[in-house]
Amino acid sequence: MRSGFVAKVNAEGQKEQILNAAAALFIEKGFGGASMQEIAEALGVTRTAVYYYFKNKDEILTALVEEVTLRARRLSSQAVAEPDADPKERLRLLVHQHTMLILSHYNEFRVIHRTEQQLPERAYRANEEAKRAVLNNFTAAIEAGVSAGVFRVVDAKVTAFTLIGMCSWPAFWYKPEGASSAIEIADTIAELAVQSVVRPAKRQLKGSSAVSEALALLREDLDHLSLMIDKTPKAG
Amino acid sequence: MRSGFVAKVNAEGQKEQILNAAAALFIEKGFGGASMQEIAEALGVTRTAVYYYFKNKDEILTALVEEVTLRARRLSSQAVAEPDADPKERLRLLVHQHTMLILSHYNEFRVIHRTEQQLPERAYRANEEAKRAVLNNFTAAIEAGVSAGVFRVVDAKVTAFTLIGMCSWPAFWYKPEGASSAIEIADTIAELAVQSVVRPAKRQLKGSSAVSEALALLREDLDHLSLMIDKTPKAG
Structure with missing residues (x-):
């Protein structure tokens, strides 16, 4: 990541790298405890490279x-x-x-x-x-x-x-x-x-279609029962 | 709460009050930003009263x-x-x-x-x-x-x-x-x-009792259907 940082042409990718590094540092040291310098160091770049994208830590947080x-x-x-x-x-x-x-x-x-x-x-x-x-x-x-x-x-x-x-x-x-x-x-x-x-x-039955829905469930259970009986090992 | 603090005989109650006040301050100002003095002030007591229970902020956090x-x-x-x-x-x-x-x-x-x-x-x-x-x-x-x-x-x-x-x-x-x-x-x-x-x-069917469980569900559905039919408004 270090050597690739400056070479990358994609500005969005670089911003994302800065945000990731800053987030990791803020977790480790708290927002107050981490400096722009340390963010740059974590990425192996100069502070200027970080300032190019973000004026200060507040901008990074935003x-x-x-x-x-x-x-x-x-x-x-x-x-x-x-x-x-x-x-x-x-x-x-x-x-x-x-x-x-x-x-x-x-x-x-x-x-x-x-x-x-x-x-x-x-x-x-x-x-x-x-x-x-x-x-x-x-x-x-x-x-x-x-x-x-x-x-x-x-x-x-x-x-x-x-x-x-x-x-x-x-x-x-x-x-x-x-x-x-x-x-x-x-x-x-x-x-x-x-x-x-x-x-x-089963609990979704309601209103005027309740009877037909109950019948549909009965049919479903019958299908299920048939399947069960087919699968049951035959005696003898 | 202020005047009651010193009068209270219950040490556990006083400790609890200190913890509550400290927690509220730590939320507001961060752990680093709040002092023992401010915790005492929030409770309307002297710093000595707080130090009686906790040597420092670390002890409060613990x-x-x-x-x-x-x-x-x-x-x-x-x-x-x-x-x-x-x-x-x-x-x-x-x-x-x-x-x-x-x-x-x-x-x-x-x-x-x-x-x-x-x-x-x-x-x-x-x-x-x-x-x-x-x-x-x-x-x-x-x-x-x-x-x-x-x-x-x-x-x-x-x-x-x-x-x-x-x-x-x-x-x-x-x-x-x-x-x-x-x-x-x-x-x-x-x-x-x-x-x-x-x-x-319905999905709890399993093993050898599957058929009898499916039958039990069928009976349950039939009961449910009977209930639905009883409740359906009669035509005419």
Whole structure:
């Protein structure tokens, strides 16, 4: 990474490298404890190279917020904007992409989480607004599922906070070299989240179609029973 | 609170007040930014009164860890020690009591969470060990449920981390004056956690009793259908 830094033509790639190095240092030494000089040293470049992209540490912190929290806001808004989506699949998508975002930016997320009180004014407001938007998007997705009779009747706000907590917690334990890949972790968490709210199929009977739905379930059980009988070892 | 502080005979109560005031200040100003003097001022007492219980800020931080993390460890160990408990109810208890602990110590928990890297050596080790024990207890409770066929086959470690995240996240959003009480929040989260792993009853069929279980389900569906037909408004 050291020698490649200056040679790289991609400015976005260089900014990303600075943000990653800064995030790791802020975690290790705290935001107050790390200097621009140390960020440059961690990358093996001169301070001037860092100042080319960021005037000071506040700008780096603001960029971290924009990279993680604002992206979370955009992603969750897109997922909720699909009005015809199946409530289960929309929630799965919301949780999966939020978890993947955290997993691919876990250092950045930890820095934001731990320095929230010290964020520069503009970044603080952007972060608060983005968090509120993400919460509202999760809440809307849950309410839509409850209205459709697909989810249990839950406190949508407390549930939204809790699902966001499920997505966010990996920032505090994930190690890229660990036993599970990021995608495996996101798959597991998305399934846990969907199952936590979804109604068991049997309980989804309701309204005027209740009788025909009950009949459909009976047919399903009969199919299941036939299968079981076919599979049962014959006596003698 | 100010005038009552010195008069109170209960030393535990006074220590608890100091810990609460210190936690609130550490959140506001960071661990490095708050002084023993300010902690005393927040309580309206002299510095000597604070020093009577704690030699320095490090001792306060260590006491915070002992109050929250070690208690979490003890509680979760007790819940898992019941070998005959129903897996669902054991998990519900684990999640409920861990969430209640966080809700009743949310400031303390946030301080520990944010100053983990700066914890004094003894407190750091105690905190790491307690977190590992809590994780192991959650993992064991999940594995027991999977073995018993009551829980879905899940990655027990990732699931344990995720359920701990569900319990812990309220530290970052809970407000005592909010719409939901602590018990309501813990009830909601415990139910979400149990539902996230539990197998739907229909899927719990297995082994040699599959046919008789399928028949039992058929009977249940028939009962359900009878009920539906009784409730359907008669034509004419």
